[in-house]
Amino acid sequence: MAQVLTLCRSLLHWSPLWVRSMCSLEEQARAIFAAAVEGVQPDSVVRRALQRRGDELVVAEHSFKLHHNLHLVGFGKAVLGMAAEAERIVGDHLVQGIVSVPHGIQETLQRHRKLNMLLDASSKIKVMEGAKHNLPDTDAQRSAESIWELASNLTERDLLLVLISGGGSALLPAPVPPITLQEKQEVTHRLAAAGATIQELNTVRRALSLLKGGGLSRCAYPAQVVGLILSDIIGDPVDLIASGPTVWSETSLEEVWAILYRYNLYATLPLSVKEVLNQTGSQQRSKLKDQPQQENILNTVIGSNAIALECASHKAQELGLRPVILSPGVCGNVQAVAQLYGLLSRFACSPGKEPPELRDQILKLGQEVGVGSSELCRTMKHLEKGRQESWHATCLLAGGEPTVQLLGKGKGGRNQELALRVGLELSRAEERSTTVFLSGGTDGQDGPTEAAGAVSDRNMETEAQSQGLDIDGFLRNNDSFTFFSSLSKGQKLLLPGLTGTNVMDVHLMILPPPPPAE
Numbered sequence: 001m002a003q004v005l006t007l008c009r010s011l012l013h014w015s016p017l018w019v020r021s022m023c024s025l026e027e028q029a030r031a032i033f034a035a036a037v038e039g040v041q042p043d044s045v046v047r048r049a050l051q052r053r054g055d056e057l058v059v060a061e062h063s064f065k066l067h068h069n070l071h072l073v074g075f076g077k078a079v080l081g082m083a084a085e086a087e088r089i090v091g092d093h094l095v096q097g098i099v100s101v102p103h104g105i106q107e108t109l110q111r112h113r114k115l116n117m118l119l120d121a122s123s124k125i126k127v128m129e130g131a132k133h134n135l136p137d138t139d140a141q142r143s144a145e146s147i148w149e150l151a152s153n154l155t156e157r158d159l160l161l162v163l164i165s166g167g168g169s170a171l172l173p174a175p176v177p178p179i180t181l182q183e184k185q186e187v188t189h190r191l192a193a194a195g196a197t198i199q200e201l202n203t204v205r206r207a208l209s210l211l212k213g214g215g216l217s218r219c220a221y222p223a224q225v226v227g228l229i230l231s232d233i234i235g236d237p238v239d240l241i242a243s244g245p246t247v248w249s250e251t252s253l254e255e256v257w258a259i260l261y262r263y264n265l266y267a268t269l270p271l272s273v274k275e276v277l278n279q280t281g282s283q284q285r286s287k288l289k290d291q292p293q294q295e296n297i298l299n300t301v302i303g304s305n306a307i308a309l310e311c312a313s314h315k316a317q318e319l320g321l322r323p324v325i326l327s328p329g330v331c332g333n334v335q336a337v338a339q340l341y342g343l344l345s346r347f348a349c350s351p352g353k354e355p356p357e358l359r360d361q362i363l364k365l366g367q368e369v370g371v372g373s374s375e376l377c378r379t380m381k382h383l384e385k386g387r388q389e390s391w392h393a394t395c396l397l398a399g400g401e402p403t404v405q406l407l408g409k410g411k412g413g414r415n416q417e418l419a420l421r422v423g424l425e426l427s428r429a430e431e432r433s434t435t436v437f438l439s440g441g442t443d444g445q446d447g448p449t450e451a452a453g454a455v456s457d458r459n460m461e462t463e464a465q466s467q468g469l470d471i472d473g474f475l476r477n478n479d480s481f482t483f484f485s486s487l488s489k490g491q492k493l494l495l496p497g498l499t500g501t502n503v504m505d506v507h508l509m510i511l512p513p514p515p516p517a518e
């Protein structure tokens, strides 16, 4: 008996190694990324969020009576799949629905055989495509008008399910008159081109729209409104994702003007925009009278980067790795982010004790890229333990949306550029680590390329040199896609195809333990 127990213990002890030997670190990294994306698929997030108990719908522990009183609207890049799943769950009580989705998405989903993300031929939901190239256009404006009309005809008997995901702002344009669509488009385009953040952009969008900033739920009053939100902004701010059409928000005019001044737009603003902003103060006072309607609104985040990282963490564990989640809020310059990952790899791979200055460098850099010192200290503790447990590799997971300063004319994306820069950090580090790094966009598309991201490791530079590829030149030209397409015949590219979801980017680094110190 004792022998059997010992055998079982040793099998349990070594099974991770056995599992690991089944596939390379790179294959494991790819499988973990796939699990992150799988966990935030539009259908699975809706399935987790909507519970059906007879004629009752339960969302975030709130229960709603269903009696053929359900209406559905949606806008965003992932809402077609969300709508298909919602209809599978509560379709028998659905009266009507309208979703505003990107131009060409039905054809693309058909092509990728993502049939579960498409509506049945007998669906009660009308699909309206628009916003070519992610820009609000007259098609999207027509969809917004139809959604407005549906919402404004509801009564207190009705329940409006609102499906929201990234890209929703462009798919629901309803400029406050006399602002024209073109004028609104011009303001947002100029702000984006001047480098405004999504938070700044959507703060301005809310002030110029009838439906954003809670306008849709005001319009649906006195119906109950349930917003199911797939987040694509760091920190999951429900008032800013798709510019918060179901979230009561009081526009701070000072903030809006400050943003317009900051990006030098004030002098050249269309007159209509100035007129609307000047009127906003008095409109807001009248909206305040409607405040009790907030009780009719439930907003819940059903998918986010943090959830994707949790799913990735489970997969890593299944593969016998020691997962640690650094943060779902990595932002800032891609160069600083790459340096941070380089330092964390050094930390994990230092035989014995890490160099004395390393901790301080990591904490300092963390501040620049949105990672707090408590998150970093917790992660370093985990990595330190990994150095001692010499048979388990650690899988460090993070997510967010770093930024790239575009100076060149090449083809690339922030994930491929990050993978390239981390590859360089690993190649040029003194420690000979076997760390593998992966960065990928959960939507399956990194910048204007067909790849979602790429994988890199310490051998990248040597391989590039042997193929005559000048890494620094590719970086200067922001040409990471061309680089990875040429390196090892494109084998390091991450090519999942369109995923149908979007919770920003996922970064993961597999850190095998260093050889024991002599």
Ligand SMILES: Nc1ncnc2c1ncn2[C@@H]1O[C@H](COP(=O)(O)OP(=O)(O)OP(=O)(O)O)[C@@H](O)[C@H]1O
Pocket (backbone or CB within 6 Å): 166, 167, 232, 403, 404, 406, 409, 410, 411, 412, 413, 414, 417, 441, 443, 445, 446, 447, 448, 478, 479, 480, 502, 504
């Ligand atoms: N050549 C390039 N190299 C590196 N990054 C690039 C390049 N061209 C574009 N980008 C980056 O790609 C991003 C735009 O692509 P994409 O549409 O995938 O991102 P997004 O704005 O986050 O959209 P989504 O929210 O749908 O993911 C911008 O952050 C831009 O800086």
Ligand SMILES: O=C(O)[C@H](O)CO
Pocket (backbone or CB within 6 Å): 165, 166, 167, 168, 169, 170, 198, 202, 232, 233, 240, 241, 242, 243
């Ligand atoms: O639609 C939008 O506003 C962006 O995707 C952020 O949510």
